Amino acid sequence: MRQRAARDQQRLDSGAVTSPKDLESLQREITSLAKRQGDLEDVVLEVMERRESAQERVTELSDRVSAVQAKADDATARRDAATKELDEQAATVTKEREVVAGSVPADLMKLYDRLRAQQGGVGAARLYQRRCEGCRLELNITEVNDVKAASPDTVLRCENCQRILVRTSESGL
Numbered sequence: 001m002r003q004r005a006a007r008d009q010q011r012l013d014s015g016a017v018t019s020p021k022d023l024e025s026l027q028r029e030i031t032s033l034a035k036r037q038g039d040l041e042d043v044v045l046e047v048m049e050r051r052e053s054a055q056e057r058v059t060e061l062s063d064r065v066s067a068v069q070a071k072a073d074d075a076t077a078r079r080d081a082a083t084k085e086l087d088e089q090a091a092t093v094t095k096e097r098e099v100v101a102g103s104v105p106a107d108l109m110k111l112y113d114r115l116r117a118q119q120g121g122v123g124a125a126r127l128y129q130r131r132c133e134g135c136r137l138e139l140n141i142t143e144v145n146d147v148k149a150a151s152p153d154t155v156l157r158c159e160n161c162q163r164i165l166v167r168t169s170e171s172g173l
């Protein structure tokens with residue numbers, strides 16, 4: 001379009017076109033070409049601006065994806081570390097339990113396992129300040145006296161929740 005406008009302008013400047021009608025038509029064409037060129041430049045500018053803003057948006061979204069990915073990676077690493085630590089603790093506790101269970105008489109172990117299954121995973125409870133720590137109920141005076149009278153070897157049970165009661169120096173006896 002530019003070339004055509006330049007060619008028209010050349011013909012106009014050369015003086016080869018003499019007829020007023022042709023001159024007028026040539027001048028009109030040059031004007032019309034200039035206007036179309038202006039319009040096209042506006043379109044090109046607008047497209048470039050839109051392209052630029054789209055590029056900015058792409059960059060912004062890429063940054064956000066990277067940030068979220070970094071957070072996800074961090075959370076995964078922390079979860080894996082916590083899982084590893086818990087597995088190690090579980091292995092240690094399992095070993096410790098085996099050692100303790102080996103020292104408990106078989107019938108008592110059987111009773112404990114049965115109670116543990118019945119009582120939500122807790123088969124034995126500490127007697128603390130005259131209170132069963134399994135069901136949180138305080139023993140009445142008769143029960144306290146029974147516990148006091150029992151020999152250290154007797155397996156005591158909570159009257160309320162049936163769990164094995166474990167006496168300590170803090171049992172309040």
Ligand SMILES: [Zn+2]
Nearest residue numbers: 132135158161
């Ligand atoms: Zn109890």
